[in-house]
Amino acid sequence: MTIHLFAVARDIVGSSVYTIDTKQVPCCTVGDVRRILCKEFPELLTLRSFAVAVNQRLADDTVVLTPHDEVAIIPPMSGG
């Protein structure tokens, strides 16, 4: 499963996409994605918060993901 990363989250992960191998790691809800990423990249925990968007809408941790979903990590926003 491909996770898209932006801004400070991309800098922490070192890439604008991160792939979770769903054969190796049981997956997935939004909460699972959050836990997997935080375990792999603990610096994400230093962020004020981060949200997860599924198909371009914010999703809570209980949302179940399918392989076709577009998943993105949304660090604290700072437009304007």
Add this chain to the structure above:
Amino acid sequence: MVDTSPFFLLTEQLLDIGSVSKAVQLPHCGAVNLFVGTVRNRTAERSVLYLDYEAYTPMALAVMQDIAMRARMKWQSIEAIALHHRVGRVYAGDIAVVLAVSSPHRTEIFMATDWIMSEVKSSVPIWKKEVYHDGAVWVSAHA
């Protein structure tokens, strides 16, 4: 990177206040309110050289449209809303965002403008990195 709608735009080009204003000007509207956001040259005593803006473009455009729809539900006199936002490098003194709101009469457009800008800052997936002489910081990222 560029959406061609006259109402909602993310662009690496300089913003044109006139075209944002014209987008919402309608024959039966007697009022257009404009908000222009520019890049400050200082933050907490540090000189800012430029901002690097980044957007999750399709979601950002969808959220911008959703905010406009909710504003029109809150203030039914609001007729049209246009919002143009820069992405990429924006230097101190340059315009980062232009919002235009139109209505037959002016009363509600000031509140609507303020509300829309608050929503833009808190819920549109756009990020800015402040770049100084001696470093850079993603704004609001850390506690």
